[in-house]
Amino acid sequence: MKMKKIRADIQALLFLLPFLVVYILFTLWPMVKGVEMTFYKWTLIKKMDFIGWDNYRQVLQDREVWEALWHSAIFVVLTTPTMIVLSISLALIANRKSLLQKFYRSIFFIPSVLSVAVASYLGLFVFQPYTGLVNSILHLIQLLPGDQEIFWLTETSLAWIVITLITLWWTVGFNFILHLSAIQEIPDEIYEAARLDGANNNQIFWRITLPYLTPITKTIMMLQIIASFKVFMQIYIITGGGPLDQTRPIIQLIYQTGFRKNNLGYAATMSYLLFVILLVLSALQYWINNRKGAEDR
């Protein structure tokens, strides 16, 4: 009997083994290794001196770090609500029966499959002064006088707008599909019953569609917040963190500290600060989801 149990254990372990090997080597082990790194002066070449808590002390007082975290937070605040409104609007458009229904679904999603580099450069050219698509259209319809130019990336607030627009265009697709499939799962009878009761389109949207979308919207919101906090690539290409580091997110600072300033130990310390923040956000998500579960029961 005991032999049989051991055999079952070994068999299960064999099935788990490939996953466990990679998971331990490239996820769990780096987590541990990273803790060691935070206690050292550690360069790209090698481990240097043990410096105790210095990195931690420094990170808490480092203005650049808090500014970068703040920029990541600004990005979250700019993209999350706009993302949700846009995603629901697009889902409503693509849900309506029409000849173009399939086309709408494809065109709203296609930007999401582009490589982040393509999406960012395309956006960059669209917002280029003089010859970019936006400025030249503004010139054409005379909204922008011929002798004036908008320099989208030299002013912080405009740069944020550009970053947000490009991000929405590039990433709304996934959320849009989630919202669309949630809308399509709302039973038709409910709409019919509402119409029989004389509800108009407006009422149907606010009283039926939107409440049905609340659970998926909550999920999207939390995933969006966590994902946005980790933003790096599109900002790196579009503004390079500028003007004057005013849009530099925390991941970019981590990268620059580690690889440009040759200080992996300090960069690792920053990563753990980010990790703690993300952990708190995840815990919040878990808490919100579970509270929702409790209501359902």
Added chain:
Amino acid sequence: MKWLYRIISACMATLFAAPLVWMLVVSIKEEGMKIITVLDWFKPPYSLDVYKEILTGTKLTVWIGNSLLVAALVMVLTVAVAALAGFALSKLPFRYRTLMFFVVLAGLLIPGEATIIPLYQVAKDMDLLNSYQGLIIPALASPVAVIVLKSFFDGIPNDLLESVQIDGGGTWRIFIRIILPLTRPALASMAILTFIGSWNNFLWPFLSITDDNLFTLPMGIPTLMGQYSEDYVKPMVINAIASIPIIILFVTFERQIVKGISMSGIKG
């Protein structure tokens, strides 16, 4: 009301399509044309010479090949590894199963970005920097894939598995003959999402690769763009060449992709 709706829909679609259409139109223009108003972008003469120049004169095709190779291998191996693990967690009785499940679940809380610096050090210690192995292997352990697939395997009734066992089939046969065929749609959707994820992965290749023969597209593109800032045609050709394969892939697998996304949302 109906018309308003249609107009808004059409405007939205135009906004979403405009950058892509613009990219394609500019990419087939002749180089060095004067652009005074926006309409000039759309006027002839057209030419495909720049396509030829970029395809033969740069490493873009090498990078597309690298991206395809890495994404394909990551896709196949991630799904295989996750299916094996998900099957064990779902259907095999063993001690510490719950504990093991939570160990995997904990992985969801560890964002790759937060461990990227130590991962670099670990990969360096293992001599994996600047290699295909280094691009592929660290990406294979996906806790999300394990958990999503496990929940699909959970949906297969145990009676079905027992009937095979009575016929003398071993665990491996159950996995290959029953579990995998029955969950094929889930596996396919997971595979496609993994492929797109890998295709778009930037941070890890950016840090771990310095040899430009091993670049993937997201890294290669910025390198090329730096050289061509004068005219729009070359950058747009680069963008177009980089996008066309993945857009074709999307159009071919649209149904599975959409299903895969809705599925991950329900589970997430």
